[in-house]
Amino acid sequence: MNILVIGSGGREHAMAWKMSQSPRCSKLFVAPGNAGTAQLATNLPIGVEDFESIKKAVLEHNIELVVVGPEAPLVAGIRDFFEQDDQLKDIALIGPGKVGAQLEGSKDFSKTFMLRHRIPTADARTFDKQSLQEGLDYLQDMTLPVVLKADGLAAGKGVVICQTISDAEEMLKEMLVEEKFGEASQKVLVEQFLQGTELSVFVLTDGEHYVILPEAKDYKRIGEGDTGPNTGGMGAVSPVSIADRDFMEMVEERVVKRTIAGLQQDRIPFQGFLFIGLMKVKGEPYVIEYNVRMGDPETEAVLPRVETDLVELFMATAEGRLNEVALKTASFATATVVMAAGGYPEAYEKGSEIKGLPAGNARAEASASAHVFHAGTKEREGKVVSNGGRVLAVTGQGPTLKEALDNVYSQVAAISWEKSYYRRDIGQDVLV
Missing domain, CATH: 3.30.1490.20 (ATP-grasp fold, A domain)
Incomplete structure (x- = not known):
């Protein structure tokens, strides 16, 4: 089938990379994409909230599955746009409608939802x-x-x-x-303020059934030792040692099941991802926030560990039969390090040539020791240049987190551009 991924970051590159491995994927398109997605898909120069141009592309390229990466088009109502259009309404789309997207689009809405449905959260x-x-x-x-x-x-x-x-x-x-x-x-x-250890849990749901994807820990602060201002995320690791079986059972019972039941009780249809930002406080889970899409850079750490065909998972979600698909998760660990432009998250420069990128990495086998996912890049005169604050998300994998970290930092060391920056302490706090 022909598939369209909407977005331009590392999350969308990772999704495209994973779906390209599926035998069900015939042609892959990304709008607008980046220099990395261009290596394995056809980039379409369309803004993520330009719904009319997206419609035209979907019809022109006979798209059968649309995967929405970022939050903005979801909050703006891309699903509602599809469902209200006779030519688009039967096309499979991953992502909730405008009302469901308010779980991320409005902190007030989500907090009220949590309190109403007895989901543990901060006052x-x-x-x-x-x-x-x-x-x-x-x-x-x-x-x-x-x-x-x-x-x-x-x-x-x-x-x-x-x-x-x-x-x-x-x-x-x-x-x-x-x-x-x-x-x-x-x-x-x-x-x-909740004092504890933060982690992210990802749920894919068709509105009734769900699967819980591998958990991850994200590193938001720009500086080492978790110092400085918040960013979109400077790294991630998966699995997370604090997420043992007992804790994850509490998460499923107190958070995941109550959230799905709450959506049903409030008559909010939901087909897509639920990102649940959690704090483990004295052994128990508290919800910090919901997102209605996969996190970035957590996606780059999580998807390499998903062994189940991602296209099949998405189609089962869109068709309301997610209970028919078993989720298989790899036992290896992953570690993602974001390489950013100097100055980020404040003012930063674009347009620097990136050197040391591995040749053909976009089509690397799932078993490779490291993957380079493009986040803020573009092609210029045959060269890859920086085009954002977070430029690359490099993911290493290995039998243990330590080996995954060794692999990712080895790959990071080989890549450079003027004023590039990355944290050197990702994962150190959860090494066991």
């Missing part, structure tokens, strides 16, 4: 510009540190942890009054 209240004074008063009784979250989409950067009440007061004013994160911070959640 929080939501404030807007009109209720700023109430928010400032509420802060006075908070235990430090305090977490402030922009309600809307902020490219993974809308969460601020404040160590003092005065810092929290200033940040709340910046977010609400000065609109630090634009429309995303028109409303702000003031949330209890």
Whole structure:
């Protein structure tokens, strides 16, 4: 079948790479894609929220499966667009509708959902510009540190942890009054800080049945030792040693099942991914956030460990028969290191030539010791150049996490461009 992946990052490159291994994949297209996806698919110069151009491409290329990578088109209602169009309504699409996408698109919506369905999460209240004074008063009784979250989409950067009440007061004013994160911070959640170890659990669901993919741990801060501002993610590892059988059983019973049941009770159809950001607090799971797509760079660590045909998993999801497909997970470990442009997540330069990329890596076998997934790249005059803040997501694999880390850092060391940057401590905190 012909398949279209929507997106341009490392997540979409990893999805395209995995689906290209399926015998069910005839032709693969990525919109808009990057220099990496161009090596294994046909890139289409279409914006992820340009639904009319996406429709034209779907019909022109006889697309039978559409996989939506990033959150923006989901929150904007791409599924609703397909379902309301007679020419598109029968095409399989992975990703929820506009209402379901609010689990990520609105922190207030998702927090209310969690509380309504008894899903363990931190206490929080939501404030807007009109209720700023109430928010400032509420802060006075908070235990430090305090977490402030922009309600809307902020490219993974809308969460601020404040160590003092005065810092929290200033940040709340910046977010609400000065609109630090634009429309995303028109409303702000003031949330209890949870002390524990963070990890990510990924669920693929057809709205009734589900499979739990391999878990991962993401590293959000730009600096080593988890210091500095939040980014979209600087690395990930899978599996995670703290996610033992007892803990994952609690996650399934208290979080996954209650979330699926809650969607059904609220009559919210949902066919796609549920990313569940968790904190393990005194041995128990608490939900930090939902996303309605795979995380990035966690996707690059998780998908190499999925042995089941990804196209078959997606089609079973779209057709409501996910219970018929068994998920098989490889026993090896993976470690992903993001190579970023110097200056990221603030101002950074684009257009630097990337040297040392492995030849033909896009079509490498699943058993290769390292894979290079492109995130922010493009081709220019036959060369691959940087075209974003997070430029590459390099994934190593091995029998143990230590060997996976050795393999990924060996590959990273061979790649360079002017002012490139990466963290050298990914995975060190969970080595056993």
